Amino acid sequence: MKRRDLLKAAATLPLTPLLMRSGTALAHGVGTMAINLRSRVRPGQPGWPAATEWDRLKRRVGGRLLKLESPFVSCSASQTDSACAQMLKQLDNPFAVGDSPELTQTSGWADAWTSQPSAYAVAAKRAADVVAAINFARQHHLRLVVKGGGHSYQGTSDSADSLLVWTRHMNQVRLHDAFVPQGCAGYIAPQTAVDVEAGAMWIDVYNAVTTHGARYVQGGGCTTVGVAGLVQSGGFGSFSKRWGTAASNLLEAEVVTADGQVRIANARTNPELFWGLKGGGGGSLGVVTRLTLRTFELPEFFGGVNFTIKADSDAAYRALIAEAVSFYQRALFNPHWGEQMKLYGRNILEVSMMFQGHSKQQAEQIWTPFLEWVQARKDCQITKPFEALAALAKHLWDAEFLRKYLPDAIAMDDRPNAPRDRFAWAGDREQAGSFIHGYQSAWLPATLLQLDQQTKLADALFTAAQHWGVSLHFNKGLAGAPVDSIDRARDTATHPQVLDAFALAISANGGDPAFPGMPGAKPDLAKARRDAAAIEHTMAALRAVAPNAGCYVSESDYFLRDWQQGFWGSNYPRLAAAKREYDPDGLFFVHHGVGSEDWSPDGFTRLRR
Structure with a gap:
């Protein structure tokens, strides 16, 4: 995998307009805070701590x-x-x-x-x-x-x-057989859950819940991602089409708010804070110190399918894309399948999808009609052979198992005395430190999969791929998921479009690490700007068939103008109200986070209140 191709670095597996107006006492005990337009101080300025x-x-x-x-x-x-x-x-x-x-x-x-x-x-x-x-x-x-x-x-x-x-260093993980959120006895039934401190990575949680606990928790695909940040941003994993977003499975959080109070947030205690933490973006409402997430029964198998096809002509590529769209709607648009189909220039389609609840043989049978369609054509060639892999679900994040059977799929933490159970997927290791040239996403509505809309979708995908590569992340749209998973996600701050999207389309690119002062770091800004322009053209082709498409806050354009609408849609006014309630002075600031419109882009100068 090339580091410059962030499209391929996306966990491919083998097997924040409303303003603060008042400084009055707050209903939930946050108390009165002085409201002013004072800028934050920097080192060497008056007021910097001695x-x-x-x-x-x-x-x-x-x-x-x-x-x-x-x-x-x-x-x-x-x-x-x-x-x-x-x-x-x-x-x-x-x-x-x-x-x-x-x-x-x-x-x-x-x-x-x-x-x-x-x-x-x-x-x-x-x-x-x-x-x-x-x-x-x-x-x-x-x-x-x-x-x-x-x-x-x-x-x-x-x-x-x-x-x-x-x-x-706050990374402890603890399992519960019958967890009831504080103050929720008689309102929420006891359920299996896991307590996770804010600094834990998903590999820590998967080790405890799945490898050793034989249960499933909905987390992220990249093992080194922080749990708290992913949950607060919404959070998708390979199997979100079955179990929903990470945010939708949050049962309770411990969070320190701007007044320095440690608060419990759940469905009955600080409920608006709780709702805002479920997809409202990390770092805007408080500092989460602990999360409790529901866990699920494991399916028998987790697995993956990988192969690549190259079409000989533009006409053949259009036909290939159309068949892939049709096949997805017929056979894969269900809770079993997630991850990606990727479309590139040079008429290439790359499939790297994952499944749950099927055996290897079942997966092969499902894909047979598509493969037969390809093989029957003289103008499409399978350049990377079809491969289906499956294993008992408890082994998906089992480092010992993977070292033995799929050593090339993982990259261990190779520092001396590193824990033997900590690994990254091989492709993810290559994006460490990368320097982004451009990154955009858009949710594609499931209506585009209707028979009378498929040609329009396929044409848009073909046009998009002529400018830059685009990847369809099927697990990052919840259309096709079970009703209970969609209902849980509906009660989160994530953009409502996720409920009706069959996929999140992503186009992105980047270069080698370019930390300031790093020897040899020479980002090619001219190339970066050309790449960003190409990505804009790619996504414009898709937005032509998905107008007003929202995007995923964690995987989106840094320069997005109408980010409140783009990230949260109709949920933004409610998020802004939670911000006014729990952080009226705007202590917590992140780029394009809830309430950040009240501050300068660097977060140091308050512009309004």
């Missing part, structure tokens, strides 16, 4: 206050410094990048942002550490940043001159 004040904060958090600087400051032209060399060596290891509070999993976005370390970080190990950091930031008018996994493409876990709340 060394003695930082020392007091350090004592409050048990010594876990870190003064940060770029790991590349020690790099010389010859790159002989051992610390620099070691960092460069580990730059493609997402576990190592995540363990570095100075770094983010993406090094930046052309003409948008570049990864810069905060001035200080609180390496939180408990909720009290988060409380201390929030109170300190509020009292001293500091820019506050929150980072767990650090996977934000839009740079929301990154800002220079800020105080970072780094939750990486």
Whole structure:
């Protein structure tokens, strides 16, 4: 897989206009907060905390206050410094990048942002550490940043001159046989669940829930993504067509709000805060310290299907796309199938899909009609042979099993003394530190799969692929999912279009790591701008058949203008109301997050209230 092709880095597996108007006391106990237009302070400016004040904060958090600087400051032209060399060596290891509070999993976005370390970080190990950091930031008018996994493409876990709340070390996972959210006895029945601290990665949760607990939890496809960030953004995994979004399966959260209070949020306690955390975007309403997610019975099998087809002509490619669309509607538009079909220039269709609840033989039988259609044509060639793999579901994230049977599919954390159960999918490791050229997405409505609409869809996909590659993520649209999964997702802040979309279309590209100060980092901005323009043309072709399409907040255009509508649609006014209630002064700021329209783009200057 080429690092520059972010389309291929998407977990392919083998087997935030409403303004704050009032400073009155709040109904749910957040209390009165002074409202002003005071800008946040930077190092060296009047009001920046003195060394003695930082020392007091350090004592409050048990010594876990870190003064940060770029790991590349020690790099010389010859790159002989051992610390620099070691960092460069580990730059493609997402576990190592995540363990570095100075770094983010993406090094930046052309003409948008570049990864810069905060001035200080609180390496939180408990909720009290988060409380201390929030109170300190509020009292001293500091820019506050929150980072767990650090996977934000839009740079929301990154800002220079800020105080970072780094939750990486809050990573405990605990299973429940009969969990009832606080205050919900008699309202919500006991159910199997898992408690997850905010800094855990999905591999930590899958190890506990599936590999060792023989149950399923709906999480993300990339094992190194932080649990809290994914849930707050909505959260899709390979099997979301069956079990819904991660946000829709949130039962309860512990969250520290802007007044420094530790609150429980569930369906009956702080319900609007709870709803906002379910897809309203991370870092806008508070700092989550714990989440409790429902778990499910495992199916017998998880598996995957992979192959590639090349058409000999444009006419043949149009026919191939039309047949793929028709076949998807006939055979795959159901809870069993997720992941991707990818369309590229040069008339290439790549299939990398996953399934649940089928055996290998059943998967092969399902695909036989499509393969026979291809083989009967003289103008379409299978360039990568069809392969179906399946295994007992409990083995999908079982590192020991994968090392034995599918070693090329995974990339272990290869640092000395690294846990043996922590791995990334091989393709995901190659996107660590990548520099984004462009990234756009759009939900495609299931109406496009109707027989009288399929030709229009196929033509749009063909036109789109002539400009840049596009990938259809079928698991990131919930049309075709069971009623219970759709109903749970309906009660989240995620854009309502997800309920009626058969797929999320993504077009993207990027280049090699380009952290500031990194030796050899030379992003080609001219190429990046050409790529971004091509991606715009690609997505315009799809928006022509899906006008007013919303997009997924975590995988979207940094430069999106009407982002409130694009990310949340009709849900945005309710999210803005929750923001006014729980964070009226706007302590929590992220790019294009709820309430961010009240601030300058860098989050340092308040523009209105």
